[in-house]
Amino acid sequence: MADVHLRHINKCFGPIEVIPDIELEIPHGSFTVLVGPSGCGKSTLLRMIAGLEKPTSGAIEIGGTDVTGFEPSARGISMVFQSYALYPHMTVAQNIDFGLRLMKMPTSEREERVKDAAKRLHLEPLLDRKPSELSGGQRQRVAIGRSIVRNPKVFLFDEPLSNLDAALRTQMRVELAELHQSIGATMVYVTHDQVEAMTLADQIVVMNAGRIEQVGPPMELYDNPQTEFVAAFIGSPKMNLLPGQAIGRDDIKSVGIRPEHLETHMENGKWAARAGVIENLGSDTVVYMETDDFGSVTVRLPGHHPLRTGDRVFLTPDEKHLHLFGKDGRKIHAKDALSAPAT
Amino acid sequence: MTSKTFLRNLLRVTILCVIASFVIAPLLATALGGFKTNAEIRTSAFGLPESWNFEFYNAIASDPAFWRYLGNSLLISVLAVILTLLVGAAAAYVFAQIRFFGSRMLFSYLLLGLMFPFATAILPLFIQVRDIGLLDSYWSVILPQTAFGLSLAILLFRTFFEQLPRELFEAAYVDGCGYIRFFWRFTLPLSTPILATVGVFVFVQSWNNFLLPLVMLNSREAFTWPLGMMQFRGEFVTEWNRTLAFVTLTIMPAIVFFLAAQKYIVAGLTGGAVKG
Numbered sequence A: 001m002a003d004v005h006l007r008h009i010n011k012c013f014g015p016i017e018v019i020p021d022i023e024l025e026i027p028h029g030s031f032t033v034l035v036g037p038s039g040c041g042k043s044t045l046l047r048m049i050a051g052l053e054k055p056t057s058g059a060i061e062i063g064g065t066d067v068t069g070f071e072p073s074a075r076g077i078s079m080v081f082q083s084y085a086l087y088p089h090m091t092v093a094q095n096i097d098f099g100l101r102l103m104k105m106p107t108s109e110r111e112e113r114v115k116d117a118a119k120r121l122h123l124e125p126l127l128d129r130k131p132s133e134l135s136g137g138q139r140q141r142v143a144i145g146r147s148i149v150r151n152p153k154v155f156l157f158d159e160p161l162s163n164l165d166a167a168l169r170t171q172m173r174v175e176l177a178e179l180h181q182s183i184g185a186t187m188v189y190v191t192h193d194q195v196e197a198m199t200l201a202d203q204i205v206v207m208n209a210g211r212i213e214q215v216g217p218p219m220e221l222y223d224n225p226q227t228e229f230v231a232a233f234i235g236s237p238k239m240n241l242l243p244g245q246a247i248g249r250d251d252i253k254s255v256g257i258r259p260e261h262l263e264t265h266m267e268n269g270k271w272a273a274r275a276g277v278i279e280n281l282g283s284d285t286v287v288y289m290e291t292d293d294f295g296s297v298t299v300r301l302p303g304h305h306p307l308r309t310g311d312r313v314f315l316t317p318d319e320k321h322l323h324l325f326g327k328d329g330r331k332i333h334a335k336d337a338l339s340a341p342a343t
Numbered sequence B: 001m002t003s004k005t006f007l008r009n010l011l012r013v014t015i016l017c018v019i020a021s022f023v024i025a026p027l028l029a030t031a032l033g034g035f036k037t038n039a040e041i042r043t044s045a046f047g048l049p050e051s052w053n054f055e056f057y058n059a060i061a062s063d064p065a066f067w068r069y070l071g072n073s074l075l076i077s078v079l080a081v082i083l084t085l086l087v088g089a090a091a092a093y094v095f096a097q098i099r100f101f102g103s104r105m106l107f108s109y110l111l112l113g114l115m116f117p118f119a120t121a122i123l124p125l126f127i128q129v130r131d132i133g134l135l136d137s138y139w140s141v142i143l144p145q146t147a148f149g150l151s152l153a154i155l156l157f158r159t160f161f162e163q164l165p166r167e168l169f170e171a172a173y174v175d176g177c178g179y180i181r182f183f184w185r186f187t188l189p190l191s192t193p194i195l196a197t198v199g200v201f202v203f204v205q206s207w208n209n210f211l212l213p214l215v216m217l218n219s220r221e222a223f224t225w226p227l228g229m230m231q232f233r234g235e236f237v238t239e240w241n242r243t244l245a246f247v248t249l250t251i252m253p254a255i256v257f258f259l260a261a262q263k264y265i266v267a268g269l270t271g272g273a274v275k276g
């Protein structure tokens, strides 16, 4: 078993408290993605799991063992870095082999494992090359190869795809998902890209300013964001957040509605608006509108749509899919919402 | 337009040629002088010899004392280079990798050595070396030379080591590689340019050093080539051709060493070419 437990983790860099107090459970075999804006402490958290950074207080358990004081190599983890951090003076084979060599593993087994990893990642023809002779995607594979040969209990990834171009990123995303399915080990993955988080994760941890906003499966976060921050962060195009007055409520901070939960009408509806930029994606159409009273709103319409820039339209939200957020930014649950005065 | 660039290039080449000739002409005159008769040296110092006399070169090359001097110089210089590189790199590695109390003060203290003229230190150095009992041994020259080479070495090494990406160490650390192994397996192999640069610098300084061996070494068996040359010149005061032949032969190793390391030096001076 290789579940990871973070117990009351606190981390300060000198006088600056980066992570006040985090409690997190990462189940065995899960693909957990830590997601949040840049600088919110994701890398710091991951590096504490890896042992590259010591928590100021709190404990880290991997597979039931308290590893807080352990060296990284003794924790049964491996890590893939954003810059790949390949060893520039070693060949691909030596890069992959290096950790095994340090484990004092017998040669025959080492060769076996390197061959295995190379095969799995399609690196066989590249084994004798130096990292400088590889493309970005190939380097990424070597970095992954280097971590899988060690047979770790927990894989750690720190924004591994952010240096790749868009097409390659999509491809590597699929390969990572396949890797997780075939190995079945626990994986912890850091990214600031919510699309990566949504597509890869079976558990997403949304972080903001050193705090956990919400933990849950992607669809739960999408359908049921517990805070305004999560609502705005998860989903693309972003959820519309309008002031409470939009639904006649002055006692709440904002009301959220996803772009696909807005209906457009030419004659009547709740909010009057004017169509701005229109993006035709084929499968659906995204329209950026300016409402008369509540700022801009994004609407997603299925299929092709005859709407043109400058058209006057009326928008009506689907009441079932309204998300109400109180003054503290937290969700107001449906039953509280119902008891509120109707519009 | 093109004539303008042509003129500019012409000017550039001319200036480079003039500067190069300042360096090459004396070397050439020295090498050629070894083939000339004394009378000819006086009348045409820079021209080609009328007849190529190999006797002076031969005489020196067949003199066992000459090889003795050369061997001593080589041993001293090579050991000074190895020691400077190892100690300097190890110290710089600590400064680059680890933050400890007083590290900045210690570093500044080591850099003070850069401002300390060698000649001023010669008397206290002599007394110190005598008290330790190393006088007239190779170490009496090697150790001070290493010590004086360290300031520059540490300064250059630290800057270079700090440019190695931090994630490289972290990746190796996760793989189970500690600080010391990382130094041998990563830092040193990835720093060949700067090692070569400092190596050549220390080698040439040590090779040409006259004052220190003069003060420290007494017996002829331990003499380095500059001392040997003085000895030699004392014997053949008026025979400049022999002296020139002697000098030519002793410069060779330094030049060979420089040429061997040249490729790395260029990289070392342009710096920072180790992106993973």
Ligand SMILES: Nc1ncnc2c1ncn2[C@@H]1O[C@H](COP(=O)(O)OP(=O)(O)O)[C@@H](O)[C@H]1O
Pocket: A013, A018, A036, A037, A038, A039, A040, A041, A042, A043, A044, A045
């Ligand atoms: N070694 C460090 N020293 C001081 N501050 C640091 C250090 N590492 C990270 N920080 C600070 O901690 C915060 C979180 O950093 P990080 O975990 O890298 O964020 P993320 O990976 O989410 O972008 C940032 O404000 C950063 O400036």
Ligand SMILES: [Mg+2]
Pocket: A042, A043, A044, A159
């Ligand atoms: Mg980060």
